Amino acid sequence: MALVRTDILLVMVSSIVLLLVSSQFLKGVKLRMIPTVEASIEAVRVATEKGAPVLFDTGWTGTRFSGNAVNLTTLSFVPATLELAKAMAQEAGRLDTKMVTGTRNPVYALMSRDFIETGYALSGHPDRFDPDNIIFYPNNTALIASEVEMIHRDKVGAAVMIGGHSQSSNIVIYEALASVGAMLVAGEIWPNDNSMAALCADYLSFAEENIAIGAYLTDDPVPKAILAGEDIIKGFLIAVVLFGGLLWGLGVL
Numbered sequence: 001m002a003l004v005r006t007d008i009l010l011v012m013v014s015s016i017v018l019l020l021v022s023s024q025f026l027k028g029v030k031l032r033m034i035p036t037v038e039a040s041i042e043a044v045r046v047a048t049e050k051g052a053p054v055l056f057d058t059g060w061t062g063t064r065f066s067g068n069a070v071n072l073t074t075l076s077f078v079p080a081t082l083e084l085a086k087a088m089a090q091e092a093g094r095l096d097t098k099m100v101t102g103t104r105n106p107v108y109a110l111m112s113r114d115f116i117e118t119g120y121a122l123s124g125h126p127d128r129f130d131p132d133n134i135i136f137y138p139n140n141t142a143l144i145a146s147e148v149e150m151i152h153r154d155k156v157g158a159a160v161m162i163g164g165h166s167q168s169s170n171i172v173i174y175e176a177l178a179s180v181g182a183m184l185v186a187g188e189i190w191p192n193d194n195s196m197a198a199l200c201a202d203y204l205s206f207a208e209e210n211i212a213i214g215a216y217l218t219d220d221p222v223p224k225a226i227l228a229g230e231d232i233i234k235g236f237l238i239a240v241v242l243f244g245g246l247l248w249g250l251g252v253l
Helices: 006-025 035-050 069-075 078-095 106-122 140-154 167-179 191-200 207-217 221-249
Strands: 054-059 099-103 134-136 158-164 183-188
Touching (some): 035 054, 035 078, 035 158, 054 078, 054 140, 078 099, 078 158, 078 207, 099 106, 099 140, 106 134, 158 167, 167 183, 167 191, 183 191, 183 207
Parallel strands (some): 054 099, 099 134
């Protein structure tokens, strides 16, 4: 029995080559403004006008760092959410606004602290960063309960919920935000979870847009290469389908 399937190996090698080539061509390329970034920065400003904190909630994003297919999908959002956190923190630092975030993964909590602290430093006000605003929760139940309590206690002015939640968890947080009149920017990893966000959010961010956030906010060519590679692969598959349809219509197949 063959240890390695040649077709899978070919796809992997081709993907790596495509990524490397694309990253070289895309150095210095600037993407258009991603609407989710604009909405998230606006959320910081809305919270500032209300004299209240802004909540950045990534849900389950970054909670699993293992290698099965589902978790790799989750991991693709981690760099984007961290870059968005940094951008929001830069605006929060400039406006002297409290920014609160939490996760139930200790590694992601440390990563969040690094990026948010960097954002406050880039604002020119590193002293406005408070590490106590990066909260680690032992489990998802504690995360939901604590955030709901904080939303009511501090009258959170706006929230950005980008990442992975479930309909059973996000509806509780959405309800708490609505009760205090907070602006909500929301977007989920899985399309079926976006149905609730579509009903509640002031701005809805789709999964594809969330991936593109990281490519827009960083000069690293690799995220841009990933986007370009995805488009090239989709274009190739569309061409294969069209060519196959043509051959079938001509009776060749």
